Amino acid sequence: MNNIQPCDRLWSIILAGGEGERVRPFVQRWLGRPKPKQYCAFVGTRSLFQHTLDRADRLTAADHKAIVIARAHAWEVWPQLGQRPSGMVILQPANRGTAAGIFLPLTYIKARDAEATVIIYPSDHFVYPEQRFVDSVRRAVLTAEWLPDRLVLLGVTPDRLELDYEWILPGEPLDRSSNYRIQAVRAFSKRPALAEADAALAAGALWNTSVFAANAQTLWGLGDRCFPDLMSLFERLHLAIGTPHEARVLDTIYHQMPSYSFSSGLLQRIPEQTAVIEMQEVLWSDWGKPERIANSLRRIGRQPAFPLSCLGRPFAPTGLMADDGCTIAGV
Numbered sequence: 001m002n003n004i005q006p007c008d009r010l011w012s013i014i015l016a017g018g019e020g021e022r023v024r025p026f027v028q029r030w031l032g033r034p035k036p037k038q039y040c041a042f043v044g045t046r047s048l049f050q051h052t053l054d055r056a057d058r059l060t061a062a063d064h065k066a067i068v069i070a071r072a073h074a075w076e077v078w079p080q081l082g083q084r085p086s087g088m089v090i091l092q093p094a095n096r097g098t099a100a101g102i103f104l105p106l107t108y109i110k111a112r113d114a115e116a117t118v119i120i121y122p123s124d125h126f127v128y129p130e131q132r133f134v135d136s137v138r139r140a141v142l143t144a145e146w147l148p149d150r151l152v153l154l155g156v157t158p159d160r161l162e163l164d165y166e167w168i169l170p171g172e173p174l175d176r177s178s179n180y181r182i183q184a185v186r187a188f189s190k191r192p193a194l195a196e197a198d199a200a201l202a203a204g205a206l207w208n209t210s211v212f213a214a215n216a217q218t219l220w221g222l223g224d225r226c227f228p229d230l231m232s233l234f235e236r237l238h239l240a241i242g243t244p245h246e247a248r249v250l251d252t253i254y255h256q257m258p259s260y261s262f263s264s265g266l267l268q269r270i271p272e273q274t275a276v277i278e279m280q281e282v283l284w285s286d287w288g289k290p291e292r293i294a295n296s297l298r299r300i301g302r303q304p305a306f307p308l309s310c311l312g313r314p315f316a317p318t319g320l321m322a323d324d325g326c327t328i329a330g331v
Contacts, residue, residue: 009115010059010061010064011113011119011216012057012066013066013106013109014052014065014121015068015101015122016049016052017069018037018070018095019036019070020038020288023037023293030306030310038124039080042287042304042305042306043303044305048124049124051130053065053081053084055130055134062084062087063087066109068092071092077089088108090105090108092254096254098261098262099227099265099266100230100257100259102262103220103227103234104234106118106216106220106234107234107237107241110216111238111241111242114216114217117144117214118213119211120213121211122210124287126283126284126292127282129283132281133282136154136279137213139182140212140213140277141213143175143213143275144215147275148215149215151267151273152182152274152275152276152277153210153211153274154276155168155207155208155209156206156284157206157278158201158205158206161197161201164191165191165207165286166208167190167197167200167205167208168185168276169200170186170204170276171184172184183278184274184275185272185275185276186271188267190268206278208267209286210263218273222273227266234253236253237250283299283300290310
């Protein structure tokens, strides 16, 4: 496996259609208006969305991106794309859950390259240092090409009992020769109870970053298996891509589109077709709460772009996070 190189058919899927509801009051206090968190620059000058685009461009050709945004957010997105090659920007008519958010761009990639390998990136997460994270993504791509029947997720070692995250319970090693720990997956646990999370932590469970690599055909086949009604709608869109009816078909299927969670509807049902790579020395956080944003920036020694008073209550850093005094390069 160590001699495999990433294929030329590699695509990045950037998920940027969320509303950031839990962070909305904090952003409102800070900016004086609502703004989805992925388009906010919480530190430096680049937004979470722009950081995600830059990371994706390190591994895939600039025109091999499929960016999913909410139609209502287009006015936020175009200025942030600027002059960069954006690949495909797909305006999602409505939010129909994370499964639709993934299979919509996959439909467009499938129309361009049915043999593609894809990387899925949420655009509202924080990672540091970026190069170690990108190296881990590259390893996930290599693993997905080596084990094309599996979705290969990136996991991170927990440093606290975080009950809002999804936890991955790893199984047996799949590649003992690698410097990365590539393991099968025994099960997923979404938002566990305190006792369940404590047991998972003791058993060596990982947090699911929701970043994964997969063979496009394998991912599509798993969608057919787990979401047949959803995938029949995307099959209709696939046939319409490039025709005068494409926009009308997209709107029509979203009027009928069921809402499914990719995690509970697919991942938790097929753990035997997944693998997990444990990222080493990478700080990762889902910035779904203001306290996580402040804690992450404190850990890397950076001053936030927002006043701490905007957090809405006195900020007390968690005792489970040690200040490592690092800095972010390039922000």
